[in-house]
Amino acid sequence: MPLPELLHVDVAIVGTGQAAPSLAVALAGDGESVALIEGHQVGGTCVNNGCTPTKTLRKSARVAHMAGRAAEFGVQVGPVRVDFAAAMERMQTRVDSARSGLEDWLAAQPRLTLIRGWGRFEGGDAARGFRLQAGDRRIMAQRVYLNTGTRPVVPSIAGLDTVPFLDNVSLLQLRSLPRHLVILGGSYIGLEMGQIFRRLGSEVSIVETGPRITGREDADVSDAVHALLLEEGIAVHCGHPVDAVAPLANGAGVRVSVGGRQVDGSHLLVATGRQPNTERLDLGTVGVTVDGRGYVPTDGELRTNVTGIWALGDINKRGAFTHTSYHDHEIVLANHRLQRQGAGGKRRSADDRTMAYAMFTDPPLGRVGIGEGEARAMVAQGRRISMATHAMADVSRAKEESETTGLIKLLVDDATGRFLGAAIFGIQGDEIIQVISNFMATGASHQVLKDALPVHPTVAEFLPTVLGKLKPLAA
Ligand SMILES: Cc1cc2nc3c(=O)[nH]c(=O)nc-3n(C[C@H](O)[C@H](O)[C@H](O)COP(=O)(O)OP(=O)(O)OC[C@H]3O[C@@H](n4cnc5c(N)ncnc54)[C@H](O)[C@@H]3O)c2cc1C
Numbered sequence: 001m002p003l004p005e006l007l008h009v010d011v012a013i014v015g016t017g018q019a020a021p022s023l024a025v026a027l028a029g030d031g032e033s034v035a036l037i038e039g040h041q042v043g044g045t046c047v048n049n050g051c052t053p054t055k056t057l058r059k060s061a062r063v064a065h066m067a068g069r070a071a072e073f074g075v076q077v078g079p080v081r082v083d084f085a086a087a088m089e090r091m092q093t094r095v096d097s098a099r100s101g102l103e104d105w106l107a108a109q110p111r112l113t114l115i116r117g118w119g120r121f122e123g124g125d126a127a128r129g130f131r132l133q134a135g136d137r138r139i140m141a142q143r144v145y146l147n148t149g150t151r152p153v154v155p156s157i158a159g160l161d162t163v164p165f166l167d168n169v170s171l172l173q174l175r176s177l178p179r180h181l182v183i184l185g186g187s188y189i190g191l192e193m194g195q196i197f198r199r200l201g202s203e204v205s206i207v208e209t210g211p212r213i214t215g216r217e218d219a220d221v222s223d224a225v226h227a228l229l230l231e232e233g234i235a236v237h238c239g240h241p242v243d244a245v246a247p248l249a250n251g252a253g254v255r256v257s258v259g260g261r262q263v264d265g266s267h268l269l270v271a272t273g274r275q276p277n278t279e280r281l282d283l284g285t286v287g288v289t290v291d292g293r294g295y296v297p298t299d300g301e302l303r304t305n306v307t308g309i310w311a312l313g314d315i316n317k318r319g320a321f322t323h324t325s326y327h328d329h330e331i332v333l334a335n336h337r338l339q340r341q342g343a344g345g346k347r348r349s350a351d352d353r354t355m356a357y358a359m360f361t362d363p364p365l366g367r368v369g370i371g372e373g374e375a376r377a378m379v380a381q382g383r384r385i386s387m388a389t390h391a392m393a394d395v396s397r398a399k400e401e402s403e404t405t406g407l408i409k410l411l412v413d414d415a416t417g418r419f420l421g422a423a424i425f426g427i428q429g430d431e432i433i434q435v436i437s438n439f440m441a442t443g444a445s446h447q448v449l450k451d452a453l454p455v456h457p458t459v460a461e462f463l464p465t466v467l468g469k470l471k472p473l474a475a
Contacts, residue, residue, distance in 0.1 A: 009033040012141035014119035015148035017044040018325035019312035028112040037134040039118035056094040060087035061199035084177040120282040126308030150274035158244040165268040182265035186213030190271035205235040300349030356437040358430035366433025369421030380475035384414035388469040392426035403427040417445030
C-alpha cells in the first residue's frame with residue numbers, strides 16, 4: 001500500500017486534554033498550521049469522564065440530599081425518590097453538549113486540522129522536524145506539544161481479575177443504581193463518587209489502605225471529611241491492605257477482604273490512582289525521557305529534554321487538574337509569543353504558580369499552598385509561621401444556611417505577612433479558597449485582607465476574623 005501523503009504543519013498537538021484545544025486555536029489564530037490529534041473523545045478526561053460529568057451528577061445528588069432535608073427548612077415535599085436513569089441522562093446531555101461545543105469550535109478554525117487516531121512519533125528532531133503517525137495520517141511538525149493525560153491504575157490485588165469492576169469511565173455509563181457500591185481508594189475521586197452515589201440511593205463502602213482518607217491532607221481536615229461521610233451513612237474502612245477480591249458465592253456481587261473483615265457489595269469501583277498515557281507515543285524514537293512511572297519530566301517552561309517538544313497537563317506531573325493543564329497552555333503560549341516577537345519580558349514558568357485545588361464533596365474542600373504538617377516541618381527548620389483555625393459552625397452564613405460542617409485553616413509567614421497555605425472545608429470552600437490563592441499570587445500581606453471591606457453575610461467575611469486568631473505554630 002502506498003504511504004499516505006505527509007501533512008506538513010508548524011505544530012502537532014497530541015491529545016485533546018485541557019491544554020490542547022485552547023493552545024491549538026490560539027496558535028492557528030496566530031497564523032500557524034496546527035494538527036490536533038485525538039485517539040478517543042475530543043475533550044479528554046475532564047469533559048467526557050472527569051470534571052464535567054461528576055460535577056453535573058453531584059448536583060443531582062445535592063438536590064436529592066437537600067430534598068431529603070426539606071422539612072428542616074419548613075418545606076414539605078413528601079417522600080423523595082431518585083430517578084437514577086434521569087440523573088445519568090442529565091449528566092450525559094451536559095457531557096455531549098460540552099464535547100460537541102468543543103468539536104464545533106475546533107472545526108470552525110482555519111489552519112487547524114483535527115486528526116482522529118492515536119498519535120505516535122516515528123522520528124526526527126527540531127532541526128528537520130518531527131515525524132508522527134496518527135490513524136491513516138502521517139504528519140511532519142516543527143514543534144510538538146503532548147497533552148495525552150492519564151487513565152486509571154489497576155492495582156495488583158489478588159482476585160481482581162476474577163470480578164467485574166468499574167472505573168471512572170464505566171461507572172458513569174451505569175443506568176441502574178448500584179445496590180451497594182464498594183469503592184477501593186479514599187482519595188478525591190473515590191470520595192466524590194462515594195458521596196454522590198450514596199445520595200442517589202446506593203449503599204456505599206469505601207476501602208482505603210492508608211491510615212486515613214484524603215491522606216495528603218492535614219489530619220483534622222481528613223477527620224472532618226471522614227465524619228461527614230459517616231454522618232451520611234457511608235462505611236469507611238481505613239488502615240489495612242486489601243487481601244483479596246472475589247465474586248460472591250451467589251454471583252451477585254463482590255467480596256473485598258480487608259484487615260480480616262469482609263466487605264460485600266453489588267458493584268466494585270476501583271479509584272486507586274492514575275497513570276500517564278505515554279507508552280503509545282513511542283517517545284524513545286525521538287529521545288524524550290520519562291520517569292519510572294511514565295511521566296514526562298519538564299522544566300518550568302514545560303519543555304521536555306528534547307528541544308521542540310513540550311509536555312502539558314497531567315503527564316508532566318506538575319498538577320493533576322484541569323486548571324493546571326489549562327494554565328500549562330497559557331505558559332507555553334505566552335513564552336512562544338515572546339520568543340516569536342523577539343521581545344524581552346518575563347517568561348512564564350510553572351515553577352511560579354501556587355498550587356490550588358478543590359475536592360468536590362458537599363461541602364467541598366478548597367486547598368491552596370502548604371498544609372499544617374509541612375508548615376510544622378518548616379518551623380522545625382527555623383521558619384516562623386502562624387496558624388489560625390475556625391469551625392464552620394461558628395460562621396454566621398453557614399448557620400443561616402444550616403450547613404455548618406467543616407473548618408477554615410489559614411497559615412501565614414510571620415516575616416512577610418504572606419499567606420503560605422489554607423484549607424477551607426465547608427460551604428463554598430471551593431470558591432472562597434480563591435481569595436487566598438489570589439492573595440498568594442499577588443504576594444500581598446494578609447494584613448491587606450484583614451483591613452479590606454468584606455460583604456455581609458458571606459463566609460468570606462469571616463476570613464479577617466479568622467486572621468485575628470493567628471497564633472505562632474510550634475514544630
Ligand atoms: C472522575 C474524575 C473527576 C475529576 N474532577 C476534576 C475536577 O473537578 N477538577 C479538576 O480540576 N480536575 C478533575 N479531574 C482531573 C482532570 O480531569 C484532569 O486533570 C484533566 O482532564 C487534565 O488532563 P490532561 O489535560 O492532562 O488530559 P486529559 O483530559 O486526560 O486528555 C487527554 C486526551 O489525550 C488523548 N490521548 C491520549 N494518548 C493519545 C495519543 N497517543 N494520541 C492521541 N490522543 C491521545 C486521550 O484520549 C484524551 O482525550 C478529574 C478526573 C477524574 C478522573
